[in-house]
Amino acid sequence: MDFGFSEDQKIFRDSLRDFLEKEIVPIADEKEKIGEPATREDAIDIAKRFKKIGLSPDIEDIGGFASDLSTVGLVAEELGRVSPSIALLMGYSLSIPAVLQFLPDGMDLKERLLPKMKRSEIVATYSLTEPEAGSDSRALKTTAVLDGDEYVINGSKTWASNGPISNLALLVAKVESGEQEMFFIDRDQSPYDSSELGHLGLKFGSTGELFLEDCRVPAENTLTNIIGGIMSGGKIEELTEDLEMPSDSHVMDLLGMMNPVSLVLAFLRIGMAFMATGISQACLEASVKYSKERVAFGKPIGKFQLIQNMLFKIATITETSRLLGYKALDLAANGSPEFRTASSMAKAYSCKEVVDAASYAIEIHGGNGLSDELPIERYFRDARMMSIPDGTTNMNTLVVGRELLGPGYSAYV
Ligand SMILES: Cc1cc2nc3c(=O)[nH]c(=O)nc-3n(C[C@H](O)[C@H](O)[C@H](O)COP(=O)(O)OP(=O)(O)OC[C@H]3O[C@@H](n4cnc5c(N)ncnc54)[C@H](O)[C@@H]3O)c2cc1C
Numbered sequence: 001m002d003f004g005f006s007e008d009q010k011i012f013r014d015s016l017r018d019f020l021e022k023e024i025v026p027i028a029d030e031k032e033k034i035g036e037p038a039t040r041e042d043a044i045d046i047a048k049r050f051k052k053i054g055l056s057p058d059i060e061d062i063g064g065f066a067s068d069l070s071t072v073g074l075v076a077e078e079l080g081r082v083s084p085s086i087a088l089l090m091g092y093s094l095s096i097p098a099v100l101q102f103l104p105d106g107m108d109l110k111e112r113l114l115p116k117m118k119r120s121e122i123v124a125t126y127s128l129t130e131p132e133a134g135s136d137s138r139a140l141k142t143t144a145v146l147d148g149d150e151y152v153i154n155g156s157k158t159w160a161s162n163g164p165i166s167n168l169a170l171l172v173a174k175v176e177s178g179e180q181e182m183f184f185i186d187r188d189q190s191p192y193d194s195s196e197l198g199h200l201g202l203k204f205g206s207t208g209e210l211f212l213e214d215c216r217v218p219a220e221n222t223l224t225n226i227i228g229g230i231m232s233g234g235k236i237e238e239l240t241e242d243l244e245m246p247s248d249s250h251v252m253d254l255l256g257m258m259n260p261v262s263l264v265l266a267f268l269r270i271g272m273a274f275m276a277t278g279i280s281q282a283c284l285e286a287s288v289k290y291s292k293e294r295v296a297f298g299k300p301i302g303k304f305q306l307i308q309n310m311l312f313k314i315a316t317i318t319e320t321s322r323l324l325g326y327k328a329l330d331l332a333a334n335g336s337p338e339f340r341t342a343s344s345m346a347k348a349y350s351c352k353e354v355v356d357a358a359s360y361a362i363e364i365h366g367g368n369g370l371s372d373e374l375p376i377e378r379y380f381r382d383a384r385m386m387s388i389p390d391g392t393t394n395m396n397t398l399v400v401g402r403e404l405l406g407p408g409y410s411a412y413v
Helices: 008-034 038-050 061-065 068-080 085-093 096-103 108-118 223-232 235-242 253-257 260-293 305-333 339-370 376-385 392-407
Strands: 126-127 145-147 150-161 168-175 181-188 195-197 207-218
Touching: 008 068, 008 085, 038 085, 038 126, 038 305, 061 096, 068 085, 068 260, 085 096, 085 126, 085 150, 085 260, 085 376, 096 108, 096 223, 108 181, 108 253, 126 150, 150 168, 150 181, 150 376, 168 207, 181 207, 223 253, 223 260, 235 392, 253 260, 260 305, 260 339, 260 376, 305 339, 339 392
Parallel strands: 126 168, 145 168
Antiparallel strands: 145 150, 150 207, 168 181, 195 207
């Protein structure tokens, strides 16, 4: 068992931190204070900055980096540490457009969007939730009906991160058989309307509703068709090679083992778990620093045992969250379907406990913890957002319960 990063990963983490401090923290601090959601221009500006350090959906930039899933966890944590809003903005725009480069040459979606992807100009959203279908995603009402060589999609979506500013959507709808299918929707070609939703934290995040009215999408744009193309014709080998995957990596095996919707959800959950770990880490760093600086009763407050107890709790939450996250990623890298349960455990734990971590950080900072002059109150608001997206704490708890008890014990199906 190896709990450490390699030397290369440490160098990468240091340069990422340096980049985030210089280029991203000033934007995050300013925009979170203003409290308005990002525009598409903001999102593209940020994506182009990330491209400069090799973080883009383009395999030519990201190749070797994406080969090790633990580095993906590292990036999600580091982004969560400085700005969960920007982490969400980037998470979808890094991952969803990456698929474009594995489509067969000549496929319309690839021809239309690949140049934009290369320029980091795609703002992507993943949209499953509907007003009457959140945890119970079987209740989806959005339909996709085949008409010639196009699907006609009708329905409303809600709480789509990046949705209002997106120009590419990976959207879930029910086809005529009643099965769920995911569609890649190029907004310029297949327009959909949207509106923003306000929320407690993640203020710079753009989250909203999508409205699809007779939205016509090429039939070949389904995820099933695209994964089928990747699985056949040597594409999987090409992908492994381009991503410089080590020969003992079995992550691609998951494509054949889990249905695409479950697989996407498991990776989204793990992304949220690492973002929450990043917030806990930020709370820990700020609290340790303040405990040494702030003097009360003639001593730094860090000398008080009750303060040390709170530091212990924040540190333990942070460390446990991190370990659960890397355990899940290790299972994914080994192509183990246990990845699904492990990602639920990591998400449920980290995204719930981070609220306690942020609350202790406020307590340690006293009145300053509640002031908007310091980022601690923002950590708390952002932390409280974590338990809901990509499966609530309850739902992820039930995924683990079902796994522990075996067939026949599911509390929700
Ligand atoms: C900031 C933010 C970003 C989001 N981003 C996205 C996104 O990008 N794409 C997307 O598709 N969705 C997104 N979502 C939506 C999110 O995934 C849903 O809000 C979530 O799945 C919960 O659904 P709901 O809000 O309808 O709550 P409900 O499903 O109505 O749940 C309400 C409460 O009931 C509980 N509950 C429900 N069923 C059970 C059960 N069987 N047993 C026990 N408890 C139960 C839930 O745990 C919850 O506490 C986002 C949400 C937020 C807040």
